[in-house]
Amino acid sequence: MIEPSEFDNSIYDNLRNNLSDFVLRSSSIISQPNMKVLEIGSQDRSEIKNAFQSCDVKVLDLDEKYNPDIIGDITKFNSHIEDSSFDVIACLEVLEHTVNPFMAINELRRILKDGGYLMVSAPLNFRIHGPIPDCWRFTEYGWRILLKDFDIIEFDKMETPNRNLFPIKYNILAKCNKSKNVDVYSLKFDLL
Numbered sequence: 001m002i003e004p005s006e007f008d009n010s011i012y013d014n015l016r017n018n019l020s021d022f023v024l025r026s027s028s029i030i031s032q033p034n035m036k037v038l039e040i041g042s043q044d045r046s047e048i049k050n051a052f053q054s055c056d057v058k059v060l061d062l063d064e065k066y067n068p069d070i071i072g073d074i075t076k077f078n079s080h081i082e083d084s085s086f087d088v089i090a091c092l093e094v095l096e097h098t099v100n101p102f103m104a105i106n107e108l109r110r111i112l113k114d115g116g117y118l119m120v121s122a123p124l125n126f127r128i129h130g131p132i133p134d135c136w137r138f139t140e141y142g143w144r145i146l147l148k149d150f151d152i153i154e155f156d157k158m159e160t161p162n163r164n165l166f167p168i169k170y171n172i173l174a175k176c177n178k179s180k181n182v183d184v185y186s187l188k189f190d191l192l
Contacts (some may be wrong), residue, residue, distance in 0.1 A: 004127050006125060009169060011126075011168060014158070015123075015126065015158065015168060015169060017050075018158045018168075018169065019083070019092060019093070019121060019171065020047050022107045022119070022121065022156055022171035022173075023047040023048060023051045023090070023092070024047075024051055024121070025116065025154075026051075026117070026119050026154070027051035027052055029153075029173070030088060030117045030173075031051065031052050031054065031055060031071055031088075031139075032054075032055075032087075033054040033055070034054070034055065034056060034088050035052070035055040035056070035059045035087040035088055036055070036056050036058070036085065036086045036088075037052045037055045037056065037059055037086065037087065037088040037089075037090065038058050038059075038070075038085075038088070038089045038094075038111070039056075039057060039058070039059050039060070039089075040059075040060050040061070040089065040091040040092075040094050040108075041059075041061050041062075041066075041091075041094045042059050042061070043061070043066050044066060045092075048090045048092075048093070052088070055087075055088070058070060060072050060074070060081075062074075063131075063163060064098075064100065070149075074091070074098065074103075074104040074108060075098050075100040075101075075103045075107065077107065077110075078107065078111070081111050083110055084112070084113045084114065084116075085111050085113070086111055086112055086113060086116060087113055087116045087117070088112075088117045088118075089108050089109060089111070089112050089116070089117075089118050090119040090120075091104070091118065091119070091120045091121075092119065092120070092121045093121055093122060093123070094122075095120065095135045095136065095138070096122045096123060096134055096137065096138075097131055097132075097133060097134055097144065098133065098135065098136070098137060099133070101136055101138075101146060102146065105146050105147065108132070109149060109150070109176055109178070112176040114175065114176055114177070114178040114179075115175060115176060115177075116139070116175070116176045117153075117173060117174070117175055118150060118172075118174045118175075119171075119172075120143050120147075120171075120172050120174070121169060121171040121172065122136070122138055122169065122170065123168060123169040124137050124138060124139060124166065124167050124168065124170060125137075125163070125166045125167060125168045125169075126169060128129070128135065139172065140155070140157075140167075140170065140192065141189055143170055143172060144187065144189070145187065147172065147174050148180070148182040148184060148187060149177060149180040149181060150174035150175060150176060150177060150180070151174060151175040151177050151180075152172060152174045152176055153173045153174060154171075154172065154173040155170065155171065155172055156170065156171040156173075157169075158170075158171075165192060
């Protein structure tokens, strides 16, 4: 087994703190008592449950060994979850492990209420990691394509020291806009 690099080991704590800060910042903006919150694949992490204590937090995972409230695969239609079921969905450090991130975003949008919030994050400049498979890395342009039918509220970057234009990771807070249906080929991109 290949060991992580010195760089990856040196940034790990900052990476976890960055995620925690994003969750707390987002919850201070959007949390209201009794909201229905869904966390995807938390694998025993507690940031969402701690930040949304006055809410009804459920966990979805495709692996039953983590005892999720809901077993499902976000890359597929989950008939046991109704449309527009959740006020907030947190999909943190998960999309890079999916086999089809486009279908995952479609499913998350389906089960999120119109006007509900999606908290999403994934690494860009960080090592391959478990759970396997670790399939994807998303640039800022890739995120804008994936989230084309959402209104982006915050686009947070964790910069890589001494390496402009290659952030370690992105955290994004977006609002579900079910009236949007953007043609991906109509998107315009600015230079960063």
